Amino acid sequence: MPSQQTEQNNPLLATAYSRARMVAFGGSTMHIRRATVKDYRELIAVDRLARSSRDRKLSLRRAIAEQAAYVLVQRDCLLAYAILRRSFFHRPFVEMLYVAETERRKGYGELLLARLEAKGLQHAEIWTSTNRSNKPMRRLLKKRGFMFTGRVCRLDKGDAELFYCKKRPNKINPPPPGPRLHAHARSDVYQP
Numbered sequence: 001m002p003s004q005q006t007e008q009n010n011p012l013l014a015t016a017y018s019r020a021r022m023v024a025f026g027g028s029t030m031h032i033r034r035a036t037v038k039d040y041r042e043l044i045a046v047d048r049l050a051r052s053s054r055d056r057k058l059s060l061r062r063a064i065a066e067q068a069a070y071v072l073v074q075r076d077c078l079l080a081y082a083i084l085r086r087s088f089f090h091r092p093f094v095e096m097l098y099v100a101e102t103e104r105r106k107g108y109g110e111l112l113l114a115r116l117e118a119k120g121l122q123h124a125e126i127w128t129s130t131n132r133s134n135k136p137m138r139r140l141l142k143k144r145g146f147m148f149t150g151r152v153c154r155l156d157k158g159d160a161e162l163f164y165c166k167k168r169p170n171k172i173n174p175p176p177p178g179p180r181l182h183a184h185a186r187s188d189v190y191q192p
């Protein structure tokens with residue numbers, strides 16, 4: 001039986017995969033990859049809450065150490081990050097999706113989420129939650145075809161936590177359209 005070629009044991013394949021992970025976005029290269037300790041400072045600089053919250057800093061450090069954090073980088077500039085773990089009844093769960101304040105509404109959040117979905121849906125489903133008051137996230141989840149599954153009250157006073165799930169597409173759950181690139185960033189090269 002031929003040995004299975006993987007990214008790890010075949011450098012040519014690794015290069016091809018790495019090229020495939022580079023996407024052209026607004027005429028410059030954009031990269032979505034796992035975060036490393038080298039990204040920590042920039043992550044704190046991007047996330048306004050992390051600057052003042054010790055818990056958030058710790059959670060970021062832990063996510064990086066556990067290889068659960070992903071970053072979206074354009075021209076060596078970190079624009080967004082996300083945390084994905086199998087933390088919800090052993091199911092993939094997007095614990096955090098964060099786009100730098102100055103970079104919002106440009107399509108980066110959707111691109112990063114689409115990448116996490118591709119990872120999560122290898123396990124047939126992906127879950128996440130957000131506050132009821134978080135309209136941007138709720139709209140994004142709706143756009144990406146996530147289904148509302150229930151709410152938990154009394155975590156944040158007067159602001160329920162809403163849970164969402166997306167199943168691997170089949171005849172019952174058809175795939176949503178791919179992420180729409182915003183006009184300034186349109187490219188034919190993008191592959192989620």
Ligand SMILES: CC(C)(COP(=O)(O)OP(=O)(O)OC[C@H]1O[C@@H](n2cnc3c(N)ncnc32)[C@H](O)[C@@H]1OP(=O)(O)O)[C@@H](O)C(=O)NCCC(=O)NCCS
Pocket residue numbers: 095096097098099100103104105106107108109110111129130134135136137139140141143180
């Ligand atoms: C939620 C968040 C990740 C969205 O990222 P973004 O890069 O601004 O979103 P995108 O530009 O990819 O937008 C994709 C879709 O999301 C929805 N959306 C995003 N921001 C929105 C806003 N301010 N108002 C309404 N809808 C919004 C829209 O449906 C949008 O599609 P459209 O542009 O075709 O209308 C971003 O607002 C953020 O980082 N918020 C702070 C952290 C947070 O609350 N994270 C979620 C909980 S973990």
